[in-house]
Amino acid sequence: MAKKEYTFDEICRAIKSRRFSPVYVLMGEEPFFIDKLTDLLMATVLDESEKDFNQLLLYGAETDAVSVINAARRFPMMSEYQLIVVREAQQMRDIELLATYVKKPLASTVLVINYKYKTLDRRKALASAVESNGLLFESKKIPEYKMPAFITSILQARSIAIDPKASQMLSDCLGNDLNRLDKELDKLGIILAEKGLNRATPELVEQHVGISKEYNNFELLRAVSTKDVLKANRIIQYFSDNPKNNPIQVTLAVLFNYFSNLLICYYTKDRSESGLMTALGLRANFQLKDYTFGLKNYSAMKVFNIIADIRSADAQSKGVANSSASDGEIMKFLLYKILH
Secondary structure (H helix, E strand, O other), X not given: OOOOOOOHHHHHHHHHOOXXXXXXXXEEOOHHXXXXXXXXXXXXXOOHHHHHXXXXXXXXHHOOHHHHXXXXXXXXXXXXXXXXXXXXXXXXXXXXXXXXXXXXXXXXXXXXXXXXXXXXXXXXXXXXXXXXXXXXXXXXXXXXXXXXXXXXXXXXXXXXXXXXXXXXXXXHHHOOOHHHXXXXXXXXXXXXXXXXXXXXXXXXXXXXXXXXXXXXXXHHHHHHHHOOHHHHHXXXXXXXXXXXXXXXXXXXXXXXXXXXXXXXXXXXXXXXHHHHHHHHOOOOHHHHHHHHHXXXXXXXHHHHHHHHHHHHHHHHHXXXXXXXXXXXXXXXXXXXXXXX
């Protein structure tokens, strides 16, 4: 029987409801979610008056399994729980020995193990014990093409709406750097509250995050889908002049995702609005507009060739079969092949 995979939101709701697991192993390549869950546990499990005697912070490079187990087996003092947090646990040489405790954890101890940038071997004893008696959460990187939807969902949870163009602008500028994104969204939230607004617009993002609302991947995609050659070339020239804020890898990922989805449209039997939205996993019909234009302006064979051209440009940007072309030159040549 497959073990349940808990989502970040599910874990947050359980912690806020004080439904604690005796053991949390928070692992994976994305440190943002690991830090957020750890901070939430440290803010929720104990009151401030209980922390002096019942909260212990350890570091993987400075501790070992025996020390963690001995601490975890103690009982809390004048409190329902004791909280033990092991940061940088990936640096523990004998971490697998914690399995002996996790097989029979104390209900009065909340043990939190931060295992960043890598994952436990699920075939070994510790991961198996945590899945049976605690909570094992893998924090994964969010692909950049999913970031606009992720940004929208984060703001929705804060009761803030955001224009699709604004979320794409933030995604283009920040990529999937979630710590930086969190700070920028906090800043936007404060600004919106001061202005008495509850919707983030491209103008607000441009003004307060420093991203152009005219020259970004959202507008590039619109220009490419409609074959607006002049506008597309202006945007690519802007990207070439401002490479730090418009990295080629982000633009290539956006274009690759668009034309891959356009290919799906060609293979979809039901090309009605609802049929295409279902095939592409779109939530709102405004997202369909670029694909509708694309179906009119690009044949299926042209889309095949464009995807190959994007792959080639990606390889060139990484130095494969390219000795001198700049990122701007690579993008200009790719755009020419796409539009002609």
